[in-house]
Amino acid sequence: MKLTLRIWRQASPEAKGKMQKYVLDDVEPDMSFLEMLDVLNEKLVIDGKDPVSFDHDCREGICGSCGMVINGNAHGPQQYTTTCQLHMRHFDDGDTIDIEPWRAKAFPVVKDLVVDRSALDEIIKSGGYISVNTGSAPEAHAIPVDKVSADDAFDAATCIGCGACVAACPNGSSMLFTAAKVTHLGLLPQGQPERQTRAINMLARQDELDFGGCTNVGACHEVCPKGIPLASIAQLNHDVLGATLTGARSD
Amino acid sequence: MSELQQEPTAVQGEGRYVLGDPIADTRAPDSPIADRWSDRKFSARLVNPANRRKMSVIVVGTGLAGAAAAATLGEAGYHVKSFCYQDSPRRAHSIAAQGGINAAKNYRYDGDSIHRLFYDTVKGGDFRSRESNVHRLAEVSLNIIDQCVAQGVPFAREYSGLLDTRSFGGTQVSRTFYARGQTGQQLLLGAYQALERQVHAGTVEVHPRTEMLDLIVVDGKARGIVTRNLFTGQLDTHLADVVILCSGGYGNVYYLSTNAKGSNVTAAWRAHKRGALFANPCYTQIHPTCIPVSGEYQSKLTLMSESLRNDGRVWVPKERGDDRDPNDIPEDERDYYLERQYPAFGNLVPRDIASRAAKNMCDAEHGVGPSGLGVYLDFKDAIARLGRPAVEAKYGNLFEMYERITGDDPYETPMRIYPAIHYTMGGLWVDYDLRSTIPGLFVGGEANFSDHGANRLGASALMQGLSDGYFVLPTTVADYLADAPFDEVPEDHPAVQEAVESTRARIDKLLSANGHRTVDSFHRELGQLVWDQCGMARSKEGLEKALDRIPSLREEFWRDVKIVGTGDGFNQSLEKAGRVADFMELAELMCIDALHREESCGGHFRVESQTEDGEAQRDDENFAYVAAWEYAGDNQRPVLHKEDLEFSYVHPTQRSYK
Amino acid sequence: MVITPQRNIVSRTWGTSVGKKTVIATTGAVFLLYVIAHMLGNLKVFFGIEAFDAYAQHLREIGEAIFGYEGVLWLLRVVLLTSLVLHMWAAFSLWYKAKKARPIGYQHRQRWEGSYAARTMRWGGVIIFLFLVWHILDLTTGTVNPLGGDESAYLKLVASFDRWYVSLFYILAVVALGFHIRHGLWSAIQTFGANSALKQNALKTFAFVVAAVITIGFAIVPLSVMFGLVR
Ligand SMILES: Cc1cc2nc3c(=O)[nH]c(=O)nc-3n(C[C@H](O)[C@H](O)[C@H](O)COP(=O)(O)OP(=O)(O)OC[C@H]3O[C@@H](n4cnc5c(N)ncnc54)[C@H](O)[C@@H]3O)c2cc1C
Ligand code: HEM
């Protein structure tokens, strides 16, 4: 397979970036997208050129490191698939592929396709947990959880923190990410005591960072590799409004 | 066995190492095994809460072990600095674990108990682990589940609302707790959230995208680390009263493995070079059901859950080199070799046995797929017996993952699988308290030589990581810190300066080679060599061959590697190069260890040591010890220290799965 | 945990992005109710000039005993106008935040995800607003109506729609309104936190049906005039 790649190259956070064209003529359909980039990089290094930086680690679709916007789609054309799990058989010989980093003010470009997503950690830090110290937990079977809540909580808990939702949202909002955590913990009995404060604190932090506000567009859900349900955003709204109406306090 | 032996005479690999003094684990109390951990906890000294703030702890790694330790020490009030090379602590390699986590809760009332988990783990480790440690692990397993549930880890539940368990890796009891096929992810997120909570509370500082490149040892004590900020390339020193390494396993020495691409031995290897002993490096675990390599460009191997063997049947064509479409091969021309060789366990034999059997088939040219390195895992009978919907309900997501990667539909054509490196039982030597041989350096998780002996049971690594992180380290580190804070180490202390300068020199050397080959090409070559000679089966001849090649490959690497760019910024090739350089050194030690251990045990299969029917043959007489290696200097022969293993509660037997 | 004095509900809500979204949804709901009532009222044109004008007259006389002539109507106008200001204010402020959140756009145009209705909410809203201005000048004040302000509502309406381009404009506007409601109604339910994975599809269908009924209910009037059914 022969492909033309147009890749965003940016040497450093301050540098001005641009799309750079490369031609690869020995791409195999069984390669993963990242392996295709590995092949390009091997060539670039041999030619003494700077290889393309991109984030990756597990290459199994679970760590959330990888992520690039491929022809305008966060994580590429295949649904429920991270970039590392995307394979070249979904492209055709002769295709031109545009590859860009996540674009959001909250995710400044570090180099080429690598962005700094620490803003997502900031959101978790502001309340995305259950406050239980090690060793103070009750016996596990003391807290039964009905299966429906357990399953719904799980669906939300599968978020891998990749940030594709932010990349795709026309508002640059991290709402799906935040909502996934609020929903995961808020549906479980263990998460009840902090449910409202968690929701307002995490939302407040998200608003403070450089993310946009959600207006229910739904693009986030469509690109989310884990298919986090859009209804988790309703859950967040619900908890925030509930907290507001009942006058919950936040810190 | 325990008296001092001077020269390794009449030992294979003679001349490749020097025998040193034996060592002993001096920390485990002498009480009956079931009391040891509580006795140790009681004897551990405590630190006044008001003083904890003044004591600083470095934790390298944010996997299950590291994140759990950092969070717990933070909760206790110590000043903790946590490091990882990923852009967020949540992405540590533990995230990828699929199957589950063991705990002796006995919720099924199927005869499980702490003692049984202890027994199974010692036996599963092929009698090469420490009884005291394993017993503690089994005890603590109960608390782990409680802790994780309280944190909101969404373990699978039954309709009653109570926790579900399954049996895993051939155990007869159902003690594995799981969260769909994402147990590691959910456990890690729990630990990560606990960690972020402490960041919020101000007790923990997280340094993501920061790689530890050296250990700072001052006056014989571990007092800090040298790090490189991967964003800016800046080298920094971080000083503390104690350093804890939870930096994971070294499976990536093989280049292709199921580990995350960035997994590395650097932190552990640097500590080794600063004086910490490295134990049992040749104990590596091979997982039998991975997706086979599809081409030269292959960058990583993907594990398919072991549970597939519950219903899938493994076979190869009877005829050599038969490249017909599998569906065209009639039943009587198929060799269901596991069922044939191991009628009692059939397709469910343990990992090492299943892996080796597949290798034997492929070596005998019965392998399938383009490379000939693969065997079929066939669900046709299961689909006929259970119906497609049932198979889909059980394995749907795994089949989907397989199809995504290979483009083949397992409902129609049998899956192709092949073994792959998955886990490393070896690691830095630690005593019962998880102290390495450098005072002030503790090691947890896969990075230590751990509790798994020569073979790890499925679902036990997560248990060990969390046991170390949440429960063991916080107790034993506090005991150590009872003497702290130690004298302040000035930034310009010669030991600090030396560590920084040598790190800088190494980076400069890598950058200035400016040769002709990429880092990956060296890594691939090294990996292939180690896989061929120190992989599923090892022979004296092969290991000698590898040992002859590794030093020259290493020399070539330093001379001919090509890294574009500078060290003053984000440079992924440079990061890789540093890791590969360490793998090059580790590989040699692995082969020496494998060569010296003239027995087969667990994941270490020496072709010279097998029973008549080709099974692993242990040699308890001569090898019932932990091999802890001391670094003796560049190009010096390593020194072997033996720690004898005693089995007072579980008596060694030969494993048999016929 | 530090306990901070509680801020009052309004300022707390107003402050967050979800708060603004709630303002849009609440005012949107007011519009929706008004629009449904208005649509039903409009359908009286099919009962002839007397019925329609009587209805227009009646509008001004409801509650006259308490609120005076046109009292309720003015009350309604005040509510609607306030809602409009709040609705637009909140929508524009989120729009502004969104602009800041992505200062550098994509080179390859994003294959827009989300439905067409969802991503045209803002421009759709602007179109509806411009339409409203015209509409009030046309049928309420009569400023841009061929018959001027003081004629019968029915006649003004027929006169206005007799110009095909005006009819077309009205139809386009109500189609835009349909899109706005199709996404907006679902969106409001989501904003109020009443969506769930289970109900998701049912709610989307519900919003679609409501939007379709409203669009047709409005569009039928100018269409009938154009095709001579109403004279
Ligand atoms: C595919 C797969 C499936 C598995 N499934 C199971 C299972 O079902 N059950 C089970 O029990 N076990 C399973 N295992 C094994 C288990 O996941 C690991 O053994 C365990 O998670 C290791 O945890 P850890 O905390 O020791 O290290 P890791 O999770 O590997 O974390 C290492 C940490 O160290 C950091 N680090 C490394 N080097 C440096 C450095 N130089 N500087 C700074 N930071 C550094 C990394 O950033 C990372 O944060 C599986 C393993 C794999 C590969
Ligand atoms: C400049 C004018 C307008 C703009 C920019 C605008 C923008 C928006 C936006 C962005 C939403 C979605 C908010 C969300 O999903 O949370 C919305 C919702 C809505 N709008 Fe508008 N709008 C405008 C005018 C109008 C007008 C004039 C009407 C009345 C006919 C109207 C009726 C609605 C309704 C019913 C909703 C649904 C409530 C909701 O989605 O929360 N809008 N509007």
Ligand code: HEM
């Ligand atoms: C196409 C079909 C429509 C017709 C035939 C129509 C008809 C009318 C008429 C006849 C009036 C004047 C009533 C009076 O003053 O007595 C009016 C007023 C008004 N209409 Fe419409 N309308 C239509 C669509 C809309 C739409 C889509 C909206 C909202 C988005 C709307 C909003 C209004 C408003 C706000 C007033 C002013 C009410 C007042 O303050 O007196 N109309 N309309």
Ligand code: SF4
């Ligand atoms: S919600 Fe989905 S897209 Fe967003 S970070 Fe989580 S997994 Fe990625």
Ligand code: F3S
């Ligand atoms: S795309 Fe954006 S607007 Fe909301 S629903 Fe998703 S975050």
Ligand code: FES
């Ligand atoms: S590399 Fe881990 S999700 Fe893609």
